[in-house]
Amino acid sequence: MKLIISKEELVSVISGLKSTNTTIGFVPTMGALHRGHLSLVTESVKQNHYTVASIFVNPTQFNNPNDLKNYPRMLDHDLKALKQSGCDIVFAPETNDIYDTEEIKRPFEFDFKGLDKVMEGKFRPNHFNGVVHIVSKLFELVRPDRAYFGEKDFQQLAIIRLMTDSYDMPVEIVSCPIVREESGLAMSSRNMLLSEHQRDVASHIYAVLKESLLFVPNTPIYELKQCTIAAIEQKPELKVEYFEIVNGHTLQDVEKWEDADYIVGCVTVYCGNVRLIDNICYKKL
Numbered sequence: 001m002k003l004i005i006s007k008e009e010l011v012s013v014i015s016g017l018k019s020t021n022t023t024i025g026f027v028p029t030m031g032a033l034h035r036g037h038l039s040l041v042t043e044s045v046k047q048n049h050y051t052v053a054s055i056f057v058n059p060t061q062f063n064n065p066n067d068l069k070n071y072p073r074m075l076d077h078d079l080k081a082l083k084q085s086g087c088d089i090v091f092a093p094e095t096n097d098i099y100d101t102e103e104i105k106r107p108f109e110f111d112f113k114g115l116d117k118v119m120e121g122k123f124r125p126n127h128f129n130g131v132v133h134i135v136s137k138l139f140e141l142v143r144p145d146r147a148y149f150g151e152k153d154f155q156q157l158a159i160i161r162l163m164t165d166s167y168d169m170p171v172e173i174v175s176c177p178i179v180r181e182e183s184g185l186a187m188s189s190r191n192m193l194l195s196e197h198q199r200d201v202a203s204h205i206y207a208v209l210k211e212s213l214l215f216v217p218n219t220p221i222y223e224l225k226q227c228t229i230a231a232i233e234q235k236p237e238l239k240v241e242y243f244e245i246v247n248g249h250t251l252q253d254v255e256k257w258e259d260a261d262y263i264v265g266c267v268t269v270y271c272g273n274v275r276l277i278d279n280i281c282y283k284k285l
């Protein structure tokens, strides 16, 4: 496995690969890798000749400076895990090689067609501007045939698909299922910020989401939302920021189960100071 820090070296290695008849799979990450990330790498290794992963804690997608400061960084651990998963190239650039001093200060402009106004977008202003900015830059450098994203970040996935359509990018976006700890807690780099007790409590989130499936389609959506929030908050350590039941394509609220062919429940919960997200598919035809 090759570790590349400079943009120029990456561009030259990619040009070499592109001149042969090979496919490139790409897994963008911010490091602090867990089994969820590695499942994306494994999928890419299966489907492509070469797999490139990036490790870059992208400052423009953090709306909370403390969150950026506290984001776990563990390059040695990540490199070892990527190597074991069969990754071929790791791109781990420095911030000033990616952004110039001016562009890092202002939100990247993109027509989100409203996808940034709901759920995460309501609570994390400009977060998705930062995500689109970095992913578009990385796609330009890596020029992947396929790029892999986890379904845990459901809204991010929808926005990345919109971005590739809007910019007509020749890349297939491959979505991969949420990987969970044995307790059901969705894998996340933030889980390592939880105490052992909090980790235990946080597994209640998925237990409630799973149970909520039993009430579909016989319970009105509005009622299911209220009951699900109340059930999660039965644990005093958990505070729901939002729980939305949305059309899986448009991310807009759905009022009745028959109103869409793809319906997903998306939740964000604080466990102490740690912000956790998860989702569950209620309907997919």
Ligand code: PAF
Binding pocket: 028, 029, 030, 056, 058, 061, 131, 134, 135, 153, 156
């Ligand atoms: O999902 C993430 O880890 C990040 O949002 C991504 C896609 C690597 C962009 O920084």
